[in-house]
Amino acid sequence: MIILLIGTGAREHALARALSLDPAVTQLHAAPGNPGIATLSTVDGAPVTMHGVDALDPVAVASLAAAVKADLVVVGPEAPLVAGVADAVRGTGIPVFGPSGKAAMLEGSKAFAKEVMAAANVPTAEPRVCRTSAELEDALDAFGAPHVVKDDGLAAGKGVVVTSDRKEALAHGEAIIDAGGVVVIEDFLDGPEVSLFCLCDGETVVPLQPAQDFKRALDADQGPNTGGMGAYSPLPWAPADLVDEVVRDVAQPTVDEMARRGTPFIGVLYCGLALTSKGTRVVEFNARFGDPETQVVLARLATPLAGVLLAAAEGRLAELPPLEWRDDAAVTVVVAAQNYPDTPRKGDPITGIEAAEQVDTVHVLHAGTATDHTGTLLSNGGRVLSVTALGATLAEARERAYQGVDSIVLPGSHHRTDIAAKAAEEASA
Numbered sequence: 001m002i003i004l005l006i007g008t009g010a011r012e013h014a015l016a017r018a019l020s021l022d023p024a025v026t027q028l029h030a031a032p033g034n035p036g037i038a039t040l041s042t043v044d045g046a047p048v049t050m051h052g053v054d055a056l057d058p059v060a061v062a063s064l065a066a067a068v069k070a071d072l073v074v075v076g077p078e079a080p081l082v083a084g085v086a087d088a089v090r091g092t093g094i095p096v097f098g099p100s101g102k103a104a105m106l107e108g109s110k111a112f113a114k115e116v117m118a119a120a121n122v123p124t125a126e127p128r129v130c131r132t133s134a135e136l137e138d139a140l141d142a143f144g145a146p147h148v149v150k151d152d153g154l155a156a157g158k159g160v161v162v163t164s165d166r167k168e169a170l171a172h173g174e175a176i177i178d179a180g181g182v183v184v185i186e187d188f189l190d191g192p193e194v195s196l197f198c199l200c201d202g203e204t205v206v207p208l209q210p211a212q213d214f215k216r217a218l219d220a221d222q223g224p225n226t227g228g229m230g231a232y233s234p235l236p237w238a239p240a241d242l243v244d245e246v247v248r249d250v251a252q253p254t255v256d257e258m259a260r261r262g263t264p265f266i267g268v269l270y271c272g273l274a275l276t277s278k279g280t281r282v283v284e285f286n287a288r289f290g291d292p293e294t295q296v297v298l299a300r301l302a303t304p305l306a307g308v309l310l311a312a313a314e315g316r317l318a319e320l321p322p323l324e325w326r327d328d329a330a331v332t333v334v335v336a337a338q339n340y341p342d343t344p345r346k347g348d349p350i351t352g353i354e355a356a357e358q359v360d361t362v363h364v365l366h367a368g369t370a371t372d373h374t375g376t377l378l379s380n381g382g383r384v385l386s387v388t389a390l391g392a393t394l395a396e397a398r399e400r401a402y403q404g405v406d407s408i409v410l411p412g413s414h415h416r417t418d419i420a421a422k423a424a425e426e427a428s429a
Contacts, residue, residue, distance in 0.1 A: 001022075001310070002070050002072075003019055003027070003028050003029065004029045004030075005029065005030045005031070005037075005073075005074045006030075006055050007030075007033075007075070007080075008032050009034070009076070009077065009291055009368075010294075010365040010366060010367035010385070011288075011292075011294045012033070012076040013037050013386075014289075014294045014299075014386075014388075015074060015305075017298075020040045020041065020043070022305055022306040022307070023304065024307060025306050026044065027046055028042055029051060031052070031064060032050070032053060034369055051064055056079060056080055058080075058088030059088060061089060062085075062088040062092050065089050066092050071094075072094070072097060072309060073086075073094055075267075076289065081099055081267075081288060082287075084101035086098040086101070095313035097266070097267055097309040097310070098266070098288065100266075103263045103264065103266070103267075104287040106269070106285045107284075107285060107288070110184045111152050113285045114184070116258065116261075117282060122249065123280065124282040125148070125187040125189050128185045129152070129182060130177070130182070130183040130185060133174055133177060136174065136183055140166060145164040145166065145188075146163065146164045147162070147165075147169035148185065148187070149162075149173045149176075149184075150185075150186065150284075153181055153182070161225065162225075189274035189281050189283060190274070190277055191276040193213075193275075194238060194272075194274075195213060195270065195272055196208070196242075196271045197268050197270055197289060197293070197294075197297060198246075198247065198268065198270075198271060199312050200266060200268070200269050200312065201312045201313070201316065201317040201318075202264030202266050202315060203255065203264070204317040206308075206312075206323065207243045207246065208323070209234055209243075210242060211231050211233035212235055213290070214416060214418075215229070217336075217341060217414075219417055220418065224342070226336075227341070227382070227383060228290070229334045229415065229416045230292060230334050230419030231295065231296050232296055232330065232419065233297055233300055233330050234300075238275075242280070250280075251271060254285070266313060268286075268289050269287070270285060270287070272285070292332050292334055292386050296332050296388060299326075299332075299390055300325055300330050300390070301325060302323075302325055303324045308320065308323070326390070327392075328397065329392070329393055330390050331394065331397040331398045331401040332365075333386070333402060333405050333416070334385070334386050334415060335385040335405060336383050336414055337368065337381065337384050344368075344379075344381065344382035345379070346379055346380050348378060348379045349376055349377065349378055350377045350378065350379060350409070351377075352407045352408040353407075353408060355407040356403075356405070356408055358407075359400055361389055362387065362388070362400050362401065363388055363389075364387050364404065365385065365388060367385060369384060385408065385410075387401050387405045389401035393427065394420050395428050398420045
């Protein structure tokens with residue numbers, strides 16, 4: 001198989017790594033990729049080919065897919081999906097793992113997602129859509145604290161504020177409205193959050209293993225919201241029937257509703273869930289793999305990835321045997337740049353990745369990196385690296401991940417020290 005992967009972050013590096021380990025993959029292309037992806041090679045030694053194509057340009061991506069004779073195009077980030085990249089590639093007859101622009105509106109508009117959930121009877125928080133400051137204030141008063149204020153559109157995982165401070169909630173909402181956006185106010189959902197990726201081919205749903213990520217920048221869930229500071233899988237505390245419940249009550253009804261509307265969903269339906277005192281509720285949908293949960297979920301997947309994604313793209317998921325999973329636990333810790341998530345500093349040198357990867361169960365995934373004219377690796381974003389480790393237990397995976405983090409030198413960087421700590425302690429007990 002010849003595969004073209006679209007994207008540039010740690011999620012795409014995790015996908016590229018999994019695809020490069022698949023014996024069926026003979027060529028792997030990335031656009032635009034990143035310095036970490038550029039170091040990969042397929043099982044038979046073919047290096048990954050990098051292409052400087054604009055991932056948001058549907059015509060350019062479709063032309064590239066045809067030029068490299070791709071058997072499958074995998075679109076990683078949400079912005080190209082909403083921009084219609086998958087539509088353009090499908091128009092050339094090449095299979096695509098990723099929803100159409102219309103189907104990707106499950107992530108592109110939270111109001112649209114709520115509408116679909118209501119039609120499909122999917123359990124979620126009650127929403128109110130606000131387009132003016134007056135509507136915003138009324139909604140905040142009606143729902144009360146804690147306030148959940150969301151940007152209706154794409155915000156790279158940082159468009160949500162959850163706070164008991166009404167002034168902070170109002171300021172966040174007004175900033176969105178002032179920028180021409182729409183605000184969604186919701187009920188606060190108590191209980192732990194879980195991420196479950198479901199592979200979809202327009203009809204069939206195949207779940208992966210659940211994971212949990214950590215959104216706040218600082219230990220003990222303090223500090224500002226981020227795109228995610230770490231994740232782990234499996235979840236020893238989760239109900240045994242959680243995955244079956246989510247497929248039955250959330251993913252399958254949503255996929256069925258999208259098909260009924262004539263916009264079949266093909267790709268990953270990311271189900272962000274809250275296990276509340278009143279039952280499982282959907283916090284949000286995304287239309288792609290989540291970051292940093294992808295890093296731990298794919299590290300545990302034993303089934304070769306390429307054939308599964310191609311089956312989804314071609315409507316053949318029902319034909320596949322059950323996915324196989326490693327017994328190992330996985331933990332990933334994000335190393336972030338100084339001042340992330342506000343105004344992250346760029347251009348700092350990064351060293352120590354080779355030392356971190358001396359343990360064969362540890363791998364480092366690039367998110368916000370670049371190289372200068374001398375080949376020196378530099379920070380080039382907020383979340384710079386994801387250090388991912390496998391272990392027989394969560395405690396062991398966690399220890400190995402943090403050993404890897406300690407090997408990396410990035411001036412001014414920061415990371416959370418409590419990723420998976422509670423779960424590992426409870427599992428050991």
